[in-house]
Every structure is written in C-alpha cells, then in structure tokens.
Amino acid sequence: MEGKxxxxxxxxxxxxxxxxxxxxxxxxxxxxxxxxxxIPFLLNNFEFDLILLDMNFSRDVNTGDEGFYWLDFILDQKPTQNVILFTAFGDIEMAVRAIKNGARDFILKPWQNDKLLETLGAVFSKNDTKTEPIEEEPKSLIIGESDQMKEVLALINQVAATDANILLLGENGTGKDLIAKEIHRISDRSQKPFVHADLGAVSETLFESELFGHSKGAFTDAREERKGRFQEADKGTLFLDEIGNVPLTLQNKLLFALQNRTVVKVGTNTPVGFDARLICATNEAIYERVAEKTFRQDLLFRINTIEINLPPLRDRGSDILLLATHFLEIYNQKYNRKIKGLSAGLQKKLMAYPWPGNVRELQHVIERAVIITQKPQLSEEDFNIRKPAGSEVFPVETMQIDELEKQLIIKTLKKFNGNITEASKEMGISRQALYRRIEKFNL
Known part of the structure; x- marks a missing residue:
C-alpha cells in the first residue's frame, strides 16, 4: 500500500x-x-486510491442507507474508484448488498488491526490485474462516431495546440470533463498538470483560498501554506467546471486573476504569476445569465475565445449503442461478468429513450443492468429507466415559453415537497439555476 x-x-x-x-x-x-x-468536493479536487466509507452518519440511524447513497454517488462520478464500506451495524445481507452495489469489501467495527490491513491490501492486489481506468489510457477519451461528435472532435483537434481559452457548453452528463481532459491530452501542455476545480462545490468563504491559495495562519485552520488551483496548474491546464455557478460578488476577483495572469494568496499582498491554459464549462444558459446581469459580460468574453457546444446524447444517434457497448465492457470487467452484448429489443429501447441525464445516465443504467441481470445477454427486462422530468402530460393554459417553464417548476417543486436539491436533480439543472428561476417567477 506504499505510495497510495x-x-x-x-x-x-x-x-x-x-x-x-x-x-x-x-x-x-x-x-x-x-x-x-x-465528498463531492473531495472527489472533484483530489485523487484517492481507496475510500473507507462509514454507512451511518445520522444519530440513532443504523440502516446503512446513507452509506449506500454515498457509495452510489462516488461510483457514479468515478466508476473505477475503490470503496470499502464499514459500520458497527452490519450483517450478511448488508455485506452482500454492499458488494453488489460496487463496494470492494465490507468491514465491521470495531475492527482487528491485522484484518483491516489485510482487507485494504487485498484491494490493491486485485487491482494489479486490472486494466487502467479509461482516463489513464493513452488513447482518445472520447467515444463517438456521430456527425455531431465528429464536428466536436474536429474543433478540438484544431484548437488544442493553441493556448486559446475554451468554454464548453452542454447539458449535465454530456461529458464536458472528458472533453477538457482530451483537449489537455493532445495539447503541448499534456506532460504538465491538469487541474480540475469544481466551482459549484466551492463555498463563497473558501473561494479565494481554493483558487488562489493561502498563507500559513491566514485564517483559522490555515495550518500551513497552500497553493491554489491556479498555481497548481502552472504550465498545464486549469479546468474551471460549473463556472456559471460563481456568485456575481466573486466574478470580479476571478476576472482580475484571468486578466492579469496573477493571483494573490489569502493572507498576503504579493501577486504571484501563473501560466495555465484555461478551459471552462457550464450547463447554465450563460447568455441568459448575462442578459439578466447575473453573469459578467466581460468575464464571458474572457473565457470563451473558443466555444464548444456538446450535443445531448439523444441527438447523437448510433453513439448511444456504441457507448452502451463500451460501458458493458467496462462493467463486465469490474464485476467479473461475461455478458455478451445487447438484445435487439434492448437496442431499440435505448435508441428510443430521450436520455435526460445524457451519457452519465446511460453509464449508470448499464452498470445497474450488469449487476442485476442473471442472463447471458442484456435485455429490456434488465432496465428500470425513469421517465425524464416533464415527460408526463400536464394541462397548460398557454404556449408561452416562460409560462410553461413556470408551470414545470411549480409541478416539480410540489412533487418533492419544496426540496430544492431533489427538484433541481429531477429537472437536470443546478440548485443555483433553480433558485434563480424561482426568484424570476416570484414563486
């Protein structure tokens, strides 16, 4: 386990x-x-060879449901991540469920030290025989042969060798992070760091510290000097994900850093230069944000020298089956299965489904099918695909876009009893975007 x-x-x-x-x-x-x-912030900003995850976080709750929720979240974000669950309230049924859900193993507390080390070490022994994760392969990270993706790939190949700032636009789950990695991979900076900063997961109070760094003693818990994301990406590529979520009050600080190519660490007054290629991404309607004056136009001009729009999966035709087969190969290997392809009925069903969650949703349902199927081939019965938000027919009194959007928001909020997090997930937008629409319609 040395070096892990x-x-x-x-x-x-x-x-x-x-x-x-x-x-x-x-x-x-x-x-x-x-x-x-x-956990979302840690996953986006750090790499872990193994995560040891408790299963119960709320007082007097010992069902393990919280652990399974976070296990699903982690593996949805990083399918090859090693996770071991541990709890003081476990049984055989829970252990079996943990393995089926993708955990590498299951440990009971209190543990025996020798047994703990043996279990953790076994994870890496198994991994020695596995192929490397997709993002570490020397080949292209992008799977797609549709005309839409060919256009995207042609543009990527054209601009990757330059240092032009790039803005990636597209719905949640369309693969903006993979596109950013691909641009870095084929650029002249490929041997230097690729640094991913999820701005949607950074709180306002930690924004400057995370991006610009801080000096020792700059604030409580600042026990040592730390580089920010800009300095970490020096000579390489800085990927600012969910840039549309940056509050207006902080956008001027980000703009100042980009214009001057310098940052000032929290707790100091000395500008420090950086040399990083900038790639930004958002699922927000960014030009509407500019019109609403909730996103600075000068910041938009700064980040979108080149703009790349990623098509939703529903518009990518045969790429759906290409990706489904690709994910089947991955999860056959991960779960030691030997499932041979997709039935004709399933292929037809996958092609007809609108995929509101895009590639990420397809990846999730293929993994689930591989886990639960008892047949040698994936078929329609192995899938439990949820209807997309707004797919149900509901009465409307107008065909005005704003009014339709308002009715959809009201309907979704009622469905989840006003829970903003669940409603935003259902609608495929960020919590901040839903808040803005609630304010827009005075709901």
Missing part, C-alpha cells in the same frame, strides 16, 4: 483518529473527513 492515498469518511472523530494512526504507517497519505457532504 486513502480517504476515510466517518462522523466519529475517535474512529477517524484511530484509523489514521494505524494506516499512516502503511499509506503515503491518509485524509480524514467527518462530513459526508464534502
């Missing part, structure tokens, strides 16, 4: 400290986190 990084997520500080004390002698780096809500 591990993340431990548990709400019990004593458990975290005990595990860290044991594992720090065996891992290169041991990170601990008591708040599972920080």
């Amino acid at each position: 990084n591990i993340l431990i997520v548990d709400d019990d500080v004593d458990i975290l400290n005990a595990a860290k004390m044991i594992l720090k002698r065996h891992f290169q780096k041991v990170d601990i986190e008591k708040n599972p809500a920080k």
Whole structure:
C-alpha cells in the first residue's frame, strides 16, 4: 500500500483518529473527513486510491442507507474508484448488498488491526490485474462516431495546440470533463498538470483560498501554506467546471486573476504569476445569465475565445449503442461478468429513450443492468429507466415559453415537497439555476 492515498469518511472523530494512526504507517497519505457532504468536493479536487466509507452518519440511524447513497454517488462520478464500506451495524445481507452495489469489501467495527490491513491490501492486489481506468489510457477519451461528435472532435483537434481559452457548453452528463481532459491530452501542455476545480462545490468563504491559495495562519485552520488551483496548474491546464455557478460578488476577483495572469494568496499582498491554459464549462444558459446581469459580460468574453457546444446524447444517434457497448465492457470487467452484448429489443429501447441525464445516465443504467441481470445477454427486462422530468402530460393554459417553464417548476417543486436539491436533480439543472428561476417567477 506504499505510495497510495486513502480517504476515510466517518462522523466519529475517535474512529477517524484511530484509523489514521494505524494506516499512516502503511499509506503515503491518509485524509480524514467527518462530513459526508464534502465528498463531492473531495472527489472533484483530489485523487484517492481507496475510500473507507462509514454507512451511518445520522444519530440513532443504523440502516446503512446513507452509506449506500454515498457509495452510489462516488461510483457514479468515478466508476473505477475503490470503496470499502464499514459500520458497527452490519450483517450478511448488508455485506452482500454492499458488494453488489460496487463496494470492494465490507468491514465491521470495531475492527482487528491485522484484518483491516489485510482487507485494504487485498484491494490493491486485485487491482494489479486490472486494466487502467479509461482516463489513464493513452488513447482518445472520447467515444463517438456521430456527425455531431465528429464536428466536436474536429474543433478540438484544431484548437488544442493553441493556448486559446475554451468554454464548453452542454447539458449535465454530456461529458464536458472528458472533453477538457482530451483537449489537455493532445495539447503541448499534456506532460504538465491538469487541474480540475469544481466551482459549484466551492463555498463563497473558501473561494479565494481554493483558487488562489493561502498563507500559513491566514485564517483559522490555515495550518500551513497552500497553493491554489491556479498555481497548481502552472504550465498545464486549469479546468474551471460549473463556472456559471460563481456568485456575481466573486466574478470580479476571478476576472482580475484571468486578466492579469496573477493571483494573490489569502493572507498576503504579493501577486504571484501563473501560466495555465484555461478551459471552462457550464450547463447554465450563460447568455441568459448575462442578459439578466447575473453573469459578467466581460468575464464571458474572457473565457470563451473558443466555444464548444456538446450535443445531448439523444441527438447523437448510433453513439448511444456504441457507448452502451463500451460501458458493458467496462462493467463486465469490474464485476467479473461475461455478458455478451445487447438484445435487439434492448437496442431499440435505448435508441428510443430521450436520455435526460445524457451519457452519465446511460453509464449508470448499464452498470445497474450488469449487476442485476442473471442472463447471458442484456435485455429490456434488465432496465428500470425513469421517465425524464416533464415527460408526463400536464394541462397548460398557454404556449408561452416562460409560462410553461413556470408551470414545470411549480409541478416539480410540489412533487418533492419544496426540496430544492431533489427538484433541481429531477429537472437536470443546478440548485443555483433553480433558485434563480424561482426568484424570476416570484414563486
């Protein structure tokens, strides 16, 4: 396990400290986190060889459902991520469910130190025989032969060798992160860092620290000097994901850094230069945001020297089956299955479905099908695809776009009893975007 990084997520500080004390002698780096809500940020900004994940975070709750939720979230974001679940309230049924859901193993607390180390080490022994994850392969990261994707790939090949700022536009799940990595891979900066900063997961209070860095003692918990994302990406590529979510109050600071190619660390007054190729991405209607004056026009001009629009999966024709086969190969290997292809009926169903969650949704349903099927070939019965938001027919009194949008928002909020997080997921937009529409329609 030498040279490996591990993340431990548990709400019990004593458990975290005990595990860290044991594992720090065996891992290169041991990170601990008591708040599972920080998992999205950690996944987007750091690489972990293994995640040790508790299954219960709420007081007096021991169902394990929270652990399974975060396991699904982690593997949805990073399908090849190694995750081991551990809990004080476990049984055989829960262990089997954990493995079926994609966990590498299942550990009961309190653990025996030797058994803990043996279980963790076994994960890496198994991984020695696996192929490398897709993003580490020397080949192209992009799967697609449709005319729409050929146009995208042609544009990528044309601009990758330049240092032009690029803005990627497209719905959630269309693969903007993969496109950014592909641009970096074929650019002259490919041997330098590719740094991913998810601006949608960075709080306003930590925005400057995360992007620009901070000096030791700059604020509480600033125990050591830290480089920000801009400096980490020096000579390489900086990918600012979900840039449409940056609050207006912080956009001027971001613009200043991009214009001057310098950052000022929190706690200092000294500008520090950086040399990074900038790629930004958003699923927001960014030009509407500019018209609404919630996104600075000068910042938009700065980040979109080249603009690339990614087509939704429903418009990519035969790419749907190409991707489905690609994901089938991945999950056959991951779960040691030998499923041979897709039935004709299933292919027809996949082609007819509108895929509101795009490539990410297709990847998820293929993984689920591989896990649950008992047949040698995937068929229609293996899929439980949810209807997209707004696909149900509901009465409207107008054909005005704004009024239709308002009715859809009201309907979705009612469905989830006003839960903004669930409603935004259902509609395929960010929480911030839903908040803006609620304010727009005075709901």
